[in-house]
Amino acid sequence: MIPLRLVLTPALVVAGLILSMVIATAAKAPHPQEEDPLTGVRVALPASWTGTTTPSEAMEILVLAGHADSQGIEGAGTAGAAVDRGGARPMDPRMRDELFWNRRVRDAVVKTGQARGLKILSYEPDQLTIPNEEDPRTNWSVGRRHHDAGGYALEIHFDAYGNHGVGSGLIPNVRSPATRIDESLALNFGRYPISFRGGLGAPRRGISILEIGKLEGQLERKLRDPQSRNAVVAALALRIVDAIEMGIGRTSANQWLSSPPDADDNAPQETDRRTNAEDG
Secondary structure, rough: OOHHHHOOOOOHHHHHOOHHOOOHHHHHOOOOOOOEEEEEOOOOOOOOOOOEEEEOOOOOOEEEEOOOOOOOOOOOOOOOHHHHHOOOOOOOOOOHHHHHHHHHHHHHHHHHHHOOOEEEEOOOOOEEOOOOOOOOOOOHHHHHHHHHHHOOOEEEEEEEEEHOOOOOOOEOOOOOOOHHHHHHHHHOEEEEEOHHHHHOOHHHEEEEEEEEEEOOOOHHHHHOOOOOOHHHHHHHHHHHHHHHHHHHOOOOOOOOOOOOOOOOOOOOOOOOOOOOOOOO
């Protein structure tokens, strides 16, 4: 279970009380057909893959913020239900809300992982818009080079709201066999088909995608609430880092319920660029 002292600060006592269920959830993910108290519905598509490749503790982990280089381009990520449905102001006018939260969670994951002794780092493109997806500065290019050099690359996303999105879960890279890090993230967040939408651009380049949850409902409200957002980001980061540590063998898998593979790995075919604009 996540130590309470790591999630709460004196300024976030109220948020800590609100997030008591979240902390418990971080230690024990729900059955895939149940709704997570914080991140909401989990992916319910058939998926047959299992991550069995064992990474070493020395493997360097790269964490990316999804859509960090595609703002203003088709596939820039979701604006979230609060903006699109509720008329709220974007968190940052330069970008869609998904990228704003992708960056916050990415940075918290790296900070938490480094504090725990993981070899983990992040990458931030030098521009919010890089039209050429093969530009060496894009997430895809940097993640592919990192993967091909023997590292593990993970891209953080929030899924689209409503019927545009599917829910939380891990989409493993398809450039190499899924690892036990992929498996532990899938146990905790849900398991997408390996061929989701015909194979997305990031997984084809060796980058696993973590959809934290649909950017709507309680998750989005707690992120937007100044009284709880820091605690929510911290809780999500700790949950991700716990899963990574489990994947490299630092902790026991017995702390979570399994999200077992299903019978097949088929999903609707759809083209993507950086991922579809409505799909996180």
